[in-house]
Amino acid sequence: MVERSTAVSIRDVAERAGVALGTVSNVLNRPQKVAEPTRKRVLDAIDELGFVRNDAARQLRAGLSRTLGLIVLDVANPFFTDVSRGVEDRAAEEGLSVLLGNSDESESRESAHLDLFEQQRVRGLLISPLGDVSARLGRLRRRGTPIVLVDRPAGDNPYSSVWVDDVAGGRMATEHLLQTGRRRIAFVGGPATIRQVADRRIGAEQAVGGSGAALEIIETDGLIVETGRKIGHELVARRPQDRPDAIFAANDMVAIGLMQSLALLEHRLVPDEIAMIGYDDIDFAAASVIPLSSIRQPSELIGRTAVELMLRELDAIESGVEVDHEQVVFQPELVIRASTDASAESADTAR
Structure with a gap:
């Protein structure tokens, strides 16, 4: 019996179930391809060994991430704190995490955060831009990273956006x-x-x-x-x-x-x-x-809505259909x- 404190690999599961590595992979990712008796034997081995799939590694191999990047103008401003809370709360409901970048109204810091998020290959980018970053955002978009503008209208740019008039x-x-x-x-x-x-x-x-x-x-x-x-x-x-x-x-x-x-x-x-x-x-x-x-x-609602727009874009991309960029504008009070x-x-x- 392998102790639960020991990292259990997919190879351990295959040996316990008496099947090939590919069969375990199919059970985890394409269970419909595996006969029911074999699938049950593999699942029993997973339960006995306490195997936990490494989603982070799997997503990295697939070129995907469970992380969204968020860049705001000034995290010390309670407005953007509330927007960030709305983003994080809605993202958490979908099992996504959020990397927060504070540009602090500095174009150089904004650029550094964009560099970092591009290197990290975030799943999507939510940004309240300071300067004209259309060229940088365009590069990210061409590489398959969807963009949602927060507290800023998209104008003629091909992005979804949420803002207040x-x-x-x-x-x-x-x-x-x-x-x-x-x-x-x-x-x-x-x-x-x-x-x-x-x-x-x-x-x-x-x-x-x-x-x-x-x-x-x-x-x-x-x-x-x-x-x-x-x-x-x-x-x-x-x-x-x-x-x-x-x-x-x-x-x-x-x-x-x-x-x-x-x-x-x-x-x-x-x-x-x-x-x-x-x-x-x-x-x-x-x-x-x-x-x-x-x-x-409606600061928190702005953040939650930004994630909603991002989720719709991600669904469209993963389904192979054309992305319908949406513009949501709230009225102030x-x-x-x-x-x-x-x-x-x-x-x-x-x-």
């Missing part, structure tokens, strides 16, 4: 500020090369156009709390009449940093003098000292809190 979200945020009577609005966020930031800015410009209000663009080099805090200090240093009376921050992290400068310590500018709204509706938004109005995105409406301080108002 950020132009509509930017318009919604700015229209809300205008409805509160604000007329000197600042859009804070960047860099503009990030597609999501550019789309939210376009939405803001659309909302302001023809309203008689002014829109000041304050472009930043990042989307983190420290960036917002720095811009907030600069705004505090301005004369009151030169400050905006409303701020649309490109994401909640920037908005929280702004809040730390504008609404805490000796400065109590939000919401009376300056109304503020963010984007993403992360958990911290509702927990701020002054609860933050925000544009809500306005969540009003005390940073734009003091009366909303005790409860969220979603529209």
